[in-house]
Amino acid sequence: MERVTQLGYLGLEVSDLARWEKFATELLGLEHAGTDADGTLYLRMDEHHHRFALRQGPRDDIAVAGWQARNESELRAIAERLDAQGTAVTWGDAREARQRRVAGFIRLSDPNGIAIEVYCGPLVQTDRPFRSPRDIAGFEASALGLGHIVLAVDDYDASMRFYRDGLGLRISDYIDLDMGGAEATRAAFLHCGPRHHSLAMVQVSAPKRLHHFMLQARQLRDVGSTFDRCRDEAVPITMELGCHTNDRMVSFYAQTPSGFHVEYGHGGVEIDDDTWQVETYQAASTWGHRSPAVHAAAAA
Ligand SMILES: [Fe+2]
Incomplete structure (x- = not known):
């Protein structure tokens, strides 16, 4: 059975993005990994381009959980299984995949209405080691x-x-x-x-x-x-x-x-x-x- 292999990224909708930026970097020690044109703030904790994507919004809750599949064929198999179990699955387009820094992904909802994405091929930057703004030894990720x-x-x-x-x-x-x-x-x-x-x-x-x-x-x-x-x-x-x-x-x-x-x-x-x-x-x-x-x- 094809399975997801890791919890790869977390999208959070936060009402105070400026306060979160300070909290995530200066307190938790995550690294600022840039912002997108739509204002999304990315944070990294290892060689992956980002592990957190923060968007301004009123909910102050999880926006999306991204689960990694080993490769595209396993992603397809997981998508087919979810579809057969009655979960509505849609494929993200190329522009959406680029924004997530993944090769391909599907989107769906869990039974609680939480947005889920399953993806493959994340952007990994071993050429750019994780650097915490704090003097910490980093994270197990x-x-x-x-x-x-x-x-x-x-x-x-x-x-x-x-x-x-x-x-x-x-x-x-x-x-x-x-x-x-x-x-x-x-x-x-x-x-x-x-x-x-x-x-x-x-x-x-x-x-x-x-x-x-x-x-x-x-x-x-x-x-x-x-x-x-x-x-x-x-x-x-x-x-x-x-x-x-x-x-x-x-x-x-x-x-x-x-x-x-x-x-x-x-x-x-x-x-x-x-x-x-x-x-x-x-x-x-x-x-x-x-x-x-x-x-x-x-x-x-
Ligand atoms: Fe816990």
């Missing part, structure tokens, strides 16, 4: 993709069919979260390569589709220095440093200028599909990841 996204979905089963049976992602594990209801709420984590998860989904009604995106720093010290910088710049920390039960990543969460969160982490297990066994957890973290508000209330 390249073949692992940009990181992960966590989405609030309307229909868990339909979303699972789309991402697992349509795009070809595989289950990594589950976390059953106590969200105050009679039954636990299941979060599903899915991978498309060695990265533990490129996508997680929870069926929950939330103000935004995108709960957070995750960037994986090469060095732990860069998680610490970014945490300090958030504090110095009065960027709200939404979860303090901690370690997740499933991917074992050490990370913290901060609020972006759009209200959804960014997870800034280091480490984490990688998946070998020949030996991986799916597990279920009942907690999201082994230590930490506490809410600063709860912490402050306990101290008061």
Whole structure:
């Protein structure tokens, strides 16, 4: 079965593009990769031309998720499978592909109405190494993709069919979260390569589709220095440093200028599909990841 191989790019619609530019470069350490005539701001984190495309708009949410296919024949096979499963697929034209810096792509919607693009042949600039505006060692990206996204979905089963049976992602594990209801709420984590998860989904009604995106720093010290910088710049920390039960990543969460969160982490297990066994957890973290508000209330 042909599958997508990485979460390749993320389009965000943001209401304050100028604030985002500062946040993404000076705080997160992403590199400004130019703007298009229509005002789209590109950000890079590795040798790919860009990993983020930010457009000004009122939604302050995910605009599009771009999933990479290995090559054009696999992209065609994925398109045909999605079409056979009843998902409307349209091919992007040459001008649209040029703007995305890809050789070809299809566009579709997931069952929640989130715009999805599956593409092949991204522009990769190994002649122009990633240079962070900050003194950091860079990000684990390249073949692992940009990181992960966590989405609030309307229909868990339909979303699972789309991402697992349509795009070809595989289950990594589950976390059953106590969200105050009679039954636990299941979060599903899915991978498309060695990265533990490129996508997680929870069926929950939330103000935004995108709960957070995750960037994986090469060095732990860069998680610490970014945490300090958030504090110095009065960027709200939404979860303090901690370690997740499933991917074992050490990370913290901060609020972006759009209200959804960014997870800034280091480490984490990688998946070998020949030996991986799916597990279920009942907690999201082994230590930490506490809410600063709860912490402050306990101290008061
Ligand atoms: Fe995460």
